Amino acid sequence: MSALLEAPLRDGVGQLGLSLDDGQIEQLMAFLDLLQKWNKVYNLTSLRDPQEMLTHHMLDSLAAVPPLARYLAGKGLASPKLLDVGSGGGLPAVVFAICLPELDVSCVDTVGKKVAFIQQVAAALRLRNLHGIQSRVEQLSQQYDVVSCRAFAALQDFTAWSAQTLRADGIWLAMKAKKPDDELASLPATVQVLNIEPLKVPGLDAERCIVWMQHQAA
Numbered sequence: 189m190s191a192l193l194e195a196p197l198r199d200g201v202g203q204l205g206l207s208l209d210d211g212q213i214e215q216l217m218a219f220l221d222l223l224q225k226w227n228k229v230y231n232l233t234s235l236r237d238p239q240e241m242l243t244h245h246m247l248d249s250l251a252a253v254p255p256l257a258r259y260l261a262g263k264g265l266a267s268p269k270l271l272d273v274g275s276g277g278g279l280p281a282v283v284f285a286i287c288l289p290e291l292d293v294s295c296v297d298t299v300g301k302k303v304a305f306i307q308q309v310a311a312a313l314r315l316r317n318l319h320g321i322q323s324r325v326e327q328l329s330q331q332y333d334v335v336s337c338r339a340f341a342a343l344q345d346f347t348a349w350s351a352q353t354l355r356a357d358g359i360w361l362a363m364k365a366k367k368p369d370d371e372l373a374s375l376p377a378t379v380q381v382l383n384i385e386p387l388k389v390p391g392l393d394a395e396r397c398i399v400w401m402q403h404q405a406a
């Protein structure tokens with residue numbers, strides 16, 4: 189079924205200016221298949237239509253890859269580490285791990301079966317840079333260069349609950365629909381907003397952005 193989605197996926201990847209090899213396209217397609225196959229068992233997403241999964245989940249997540257890649261290239265880190273908070277079925281984490289093989293991606297979620305799904309995806313797609321952690325993010329102590337989220341929580345909760353996991357010189361990447369003015373206004377002085385970057389998702393006529401934030405220097 190989802191083989192029919194390969195052409196629109198390749199088209200979207202092209203529109204985003206991403207250069208992915210055939211192996212990476214195969215991994216993205218295989219991830220879509222696994223999401224569809226296990227959705228009912230693991231309750232990963234409310235979307236059931238494969239075409240919607242492509243646009244609303246996969247292309248939506250892919251749209252954040254070029255900005256993330258630019259950030260990582262600018263930092264020049266030898267082995268960057270990202271934590272995706274509340275990653276559920278692996279969005280955007282699995283897409284990041286496929287497109288950026290040099291990035292080590294950890295997914296934290298409270299729900300064991302969602303973490304089991306991430307581990308299953310990592311094994312099936314041979315993604316050695318993808319890991320699942322079952323925990324509340326508040327209970328983690330390891331630190332990361334980038335801490336991301338999508339459809340997780342208001343910015344003030346996301347940053348408060350994950351603050352101890354972000355290195356002093358690290359960055360938060362929060363994927364949002366339209367610019368969340370109320371949430372931005374509620375952020376404490378300890379969080380500095382660096383940029384609100386609009387995203388254009390191929391095939392989706394909707395507002396999307398990344399809110400980039402960092403620890404405010406004391």
Ligand SMILES: C[S@@+](CC[C@H](N)C(=O)[O-])C[C@H]1O[C@@H](n2cnc3c(N)ncnc32)[C@H](O)[C@@H]1O
Nearest residue numbers: 274275276279296297298299324325338339340
């Ligand atoms: C709406 S889902 C979003 C899933 C995915 N990021 C996406 O965009 O489709 C939010 C996820 O956050 C997880 N979650 C909620 N509170 C959490 C916490 N304190 N720490 C870690 N995960 C949490 C939930 O179990 C759920 O899987």
